[in-house]
Amino acid sequence: MTVVRVLHRFSAFLLVPVLGYLLGATIFNHFWNKxxxxxxxxxxxxxxxxxxxxxxxxxxxxxxxxxxxxxxxxxxxxxxxxxxxxxxxxxxxxxxxxxxxxxxxxxxxxxxPYAGWGMALLLPFGVLWFYVYIRIAWPLLPERRKARRKPVRYQRPDSAAEPDRTVRVFGGHRRVWLFVVFLLGCAGVFIHPASWAVVGLVLLAVAWQALRGPMIAVSPDGLAWRGTSLTWAEIRDVRLTRRNFLLVQPRNGEEARIGRFGTEQATRIHVAMGHFAQAPYVRDDVVLG
Known part of the structure; x- marks a missing residue:
């Protein structure tokens, strides 16, 4: 089992990225070198x-x-x-x-004169490679694997085991401008090859957003985000701002700023806080706890 995990990590973080680059470079230079x-x-x-x-x-x-x-x-x-x-x-x-x-x-x-065809083929290849990469790397994320291994199932009333009621919110605010920059970069590759740097940076930004795990997890025990976990007893107060940033003030330490979340994600957090919050919680003019 350990060998399988090592091979999985090797494929996800070394083999697939290198192979994707080499295949993309082959497609590009096949037309670029005419x-x-x-x-x-x-x-x-x-x-x-x-x-x-x-x-x-x-x-x-x-x-x-x-x-x-x-x-x-x-x-x-x-x-x-x-x-x-x-x-x-x-x-x-x-x-x-x-x-x-x-x-x-x-x-x-x-x-x-034929370089444009290489650009046209490289874009769908890049999207396909990015999808394959995410599919391979996805199970390696600790929170994702935990969610898959312990799905919420029907529990009998007399069962002593309780389902995991943690609400996990992934991703952040939907940045429309990032999609616009991506489209401009794709259009610019037909004018100057430097535009591929813009496309690559946008894809890296999306990959980082998808791979770094849940931005916040709300449970009956407390809050957890990106390597930090606090129980409700360790939290002085929580605030969800109008711009959908979550501000967590621990009893000891500096205030943590999490987000920015989209409207739908902020609503999920607000509902979860209404169910589980055992520390003072504020969203705009609404106060819970």
């Missing part, structure tokens, strides 16, 4: 002179890539230079003139 032999309107003319192979596994994904020395002719001023580039040139293109768009951060770039 060359254009039509020199009409090109700023640069690139001619490969020699190539060296790397692979079959690199940061560009699965498959072989080539580091090629190439002659670069500027069609505007006639200057000719020599440069080294990786990815889009292959030994089959040695001696063939291809169109280039210029240098970025010292690296030579080609014209990429």
């Amino acid at each position: 060359v254009e032999t039509d020199l009409h309107g090109a700023d640069l003319v690139i001619t490969a002179t020699s190539c060296e192979r790397s692979g079959p596994l690199t940061l560009r994904g699965f498959g072989y890539v080539y580091d090629c020395r190439a002659k670069v002719e500027n069609k505007t001023n006639g200057n000719v230079t020599t440069a080294t580039t990786r990815g889009f040139l292959t030994p089959e293109l040695i001696g063939t003139e291809v169109a280039g768009s210029g240098f970025r951060r010292g690296e030579l770039y080609p014209e990429r």
